[in-house]
Amino acid sequence: MIHGEQLTKVYGMGSVEVRALDGVDIEIAKGEFVGVMGASGSGKSTLLHMLGLLDRPTGGALVIDGVDVTRLSEADRERFRLRRLGYVFQDYALVPELTAQENVYLPSKVRGMTAKECILACGSILEQVGLKDRAGFLPGELSGGEQQRVAIARALVNRPALLLADEPCANLDSRNSVLILDLIRALNRELAQTVVMVSHEDWHRKYFDRVLFLRDGRIVEDEYAGDAPGTA
Amino acid sequence: MLEDEQVALFLAARLIARGNKGTLLLTVTILAMVFVNLIFLPSIIAGVVVLFNQQTIDYSYGNLIVEPKEGELRIADPAQLVQKINGIPGVVASTPRYATGGTVVYRGESTSPLVTAIDPDREREVLKIHTKVLSGDYLSPADTGEILVGETLAGTSRPGGDSTPTLGGVTVGRTVDLTLPNGVTRQFRVKGILKAGTSSVDSAVFITRRDAASMLGQADPANAVLVRTETTGNDDAMRLVLMQFGVQEKIWTWEDKSADFLESIVGSFGIINAISTGVSLVIAVVVIFIVIFIGIVYRRKQIGILRAIGIGRSIIIKSYLFQALFICTCGTLAGGALLLAVLQFLAGNPIVFPGGPVAPSLEPGLVVQSVASLYAASLIAGYLPSWLTTREEILDAIRG
Numbered sequence: 001m002i003h004g005e006q007l008t009k010v011y012g013m014g015s016v017e018v019r020a021l022d023g024v025d026i027e028i029a030k031g032e033f034v035g036v037m038g039a040s041g042s043g044k045s046t047l048l049h050m051l052g053l054l055d056r057p058t059g060g061a062l063v064i065d066g067v068d069v070t071r072l073s074e075a076d077r078e079r080f081r082l083r084r085l086g087y088v089f090q091d092y093a094l095v096p097e098l099t100a101q102e103n104v105y106l107p108s109k110v111r112g113m114t115a116k117e118c119i120l121a122c123g124s125i126l127e128q129v130g131l132k133d134r135a136g137f138l139p140g141e142l143s144g145g146e147q148q149r150v151a152i153a154r155a156l157v158n159r160p161a162l163l164l165a166d167e168p169c170a171n172l173d174s175r176n177s178v179l180i181l182d183l184i185r186a187l188n189r190e191l192a193q194t195v196v197m198v199s200h201e202d203w204h205r206k207y208f209d210r211v212l213f214l215r216d217g218r219i220v221e222d223e224y225a226g227d228a229p230g231t232a
Numbered sequence: 233m234l235e236d237e238q239v240a241l242f243l244a245a246r247l248i249a250r251g252n253k254g255t256l257l258l259t260v261t262i263l264a265m266v267f268v269n270l271i272f273l274p275s276i277i278a279g280v281v282v283l284f285n286q287q288t289i290d291y292s293y294g295n296l297i298v299e300p301k302e303g304e305l306r307i308a309d310p311a312q313l314v315q316k317i318n319g320i321p322g323v324v325a326s327t328p329r330y331a332t333g334g335t336v337v338y339r340g341e342s343t344s345p346l347v348t349a350i351d352p353d354r355e356r357e358v359l360k361i362h363t364k365v366l367s368g369d370y371l372s373p374a375d376t377g378e379i380l381v382g383e384t385l386a387g388t389s390r391p392g393g394d395s396t397p398t399l400g401g402v403t404v405g406r407t408v409d410l411t412l413p414n415g416v417t418r419q420f421r422v423k424g425i426l427k428a429g430t431s432s433v434d435s436a437v438f439i440t441r442r443d444a445a446s447m448l449g450q451a452d453p454a455n456a457v458l459v460r461t462e463t464t465g466n467d468d469a470m471r472l473v474l475m476q477f478g479v480q481e482k483i484w485t486w487e488d489k490s491a492d493f494l495e496s497i498v499g500s501f502g503i504i505n506a507i508s509t510g511v512s513l514v515i516a517v518v519v520i521f522i523v524i525f526i527g528i529v530y531r532r533k534q535i536g537i538l539r540a541i542g543i544g545r546s547i548i549i550k551s552y553l554f555q556a557l558f559i560c561t562c563g564t565l566a567g568g569a570l571l572l573a574v575l576q577f578l579a580g581n582p583i584v585f586p587g588g589p590v591a592p593s594l595e596p597g598l599v600v601q602s603v604a605s606l607y608a609a610s611l612i613a614g615y616l617p618s619w620l621t622t623r624e625e626i627l628d629a630i631r632g
Binding site for chain 2: 049052054055075078079081082083085086087089093095096097098102106107109110112138154155
């Protein structure tokens with residue numbers, strides 16, 4: 001699913017060079033739920049941005065879902081993000097003027113689905129995240145946990161090859177964090193959804209199939225963790 | 233491609249419908265004001281030009297002016313000419329005049345105004361000076377030794393009250409001395425004071441042609457015949473008609489006679505108008521730009537996120553263009569309604585200029601031009617900030 005070789009990202013800060021990623025090799029298989037962990041400044045967000053095509057590597061090769069994404073034009077990257085990637089941000093990042101349903105079906109609409117198809121797809125995914133009865137609510141009328149579930153539904157509505165989550169529980173209390181992590185884990189298991197999630201909470205490790213530890217822009221540890229509670 | 237527009241429209245509609253109503257109302261109000269400003273002043277200016285034109289016809293020239301043949305100073309047989317002209321289809325009436333210089337003296341105050349000798353009854357059918365008698369009475373055909381004096385020329389008895397040479401406040405019933413260029417002087421009783429708002433009346437004196445004939449020692453003196461036609465606007469055509477009916481004298485239209493004056497007025501007003509329109513348009517662009525720019529800066533992070541989830545730049549830009557067009561349409565409609573209300577008010581309470589009440593003249597071309605300008609401004613103001621913002625790196629936008 002993901003194959004990265006010697007990925008580097010260098011930021012020039014005056015005369016000082018900062019290597020946010022320093023030759024990362026990464027291999028993630030389809031259906032894996034991978035956690036990316038590490039201290040602040042270790043490069044975990046930079047890696048996620050590379051995988052999410054929000055940033056370009058300074059060097060190295062990156063193939064996602066069989067496509068060499070480093071060679072894509074800006075327009076093709078835009079299309080790739082829309083059709084093959086789903087992104088969940090830590091602050092939900094919903095459009096406040098759109099209802100939960102409208103937020104979810106916006107990417108489908110851009111893909112050219114009819115209104116009927118959008119509503120069907122949206123209804124199904126909202127049901128999966130347990131928000132079917134909240135479809136007509138605006139983000140401001142939903143709790144933080146509900147908003148993040150809407151964001152997850154939005155990320156999954158186009159059935160992406162890869163779901164990327166950037167500290168999705170950072171703004172949630174522990175109860176809602178568990179709900180979100182359970183949901184992502186369940187989607188990963190039921191839909192064989194490949195997930196890469198950045199986290200700095202140690203207790204999240206139990207949800208991941210595998211954890212990549214980064215330090216100073218390098219993967220220093222790649223270990224398989226235990227299954228999530230209640231799953232085999 | 234149409235799918236992009238549909239999504240952009242969907243986004244724009246939701247952002248407008250569920251966005252800040254106060255900001256929307258304020259923006260629409262400002263645009264409505266700009267729209268009124270774009271149209272109102274030019275309409276007033278057009279109204280003033282219409283007024284000047286009408287004054288020229290009603291108080292100075294009529295529609296056509298017949299003057300002596302080339303090389304002649306007087307019309308040979310004015311009575312016959314008037315009779316001939318009055319028989320031409322499309323002509324309402326005509327009147328002979330004799331205009332000359334002269335000196336009028338009253339209590340030591342001496343001025344040299346234009347002296348116009350008229351046939352009072354015929355004048356009534358061609359011009360409207362008889363409706364502008366400020367005090368006293370208009371001339372009668374049988375009058376001798378009676379004179380009409382323009383208000384400006386009559387002046388005031390208050391020291392320093394007049395900025396031009398006047399008769400120092402002559403009033404109805406007083407006697408003035410009139411001397412014509414041939415040196416003949418005669419006393420005239422002021423029968424009326426005229427005020428028409430045009431210098432050809434307010435700074436002139438009028439006597440009967442009978443008196444002029446007597447003073448000049450000429451029978452039937454006339455150096456112009458003014459003609460009133462049934463309709464205004466086809467004056468060039470009527471000039472040809474008069475020529476076809478055998479009028480051999482020189483024929484001018486009122487526009488020919490007042491061309492320099494009108495060009496000067498229209499030119500001056502045109503400059504004022506262009507400045508006003510330019511400033512209004514700049515205000516429109518700046519207002520729409522500020523409103524949309526603030527909106528975009530406020531949503532910078534959201535725009536970055538939309539791009540991150542795969543919503544294309546063009547969709548985002550178009551959604552802001554649709555918003556700008558919507559605001560512009562509302563502003564134009566509100567401005568149109570406001571303008572109609574103002575015009576309605578002015579119909580009942582006209583602005584009074586020196587020449588009379590001015591009705592704003594709404595020209596369809598001006599309305600179309602103003603609407604088009606406002607839409608162009610809106611498109612520019614909607615496009616530029618959204619294009620600039622969507623150009624930046626997604627991560628920079630997301631980080632705010």
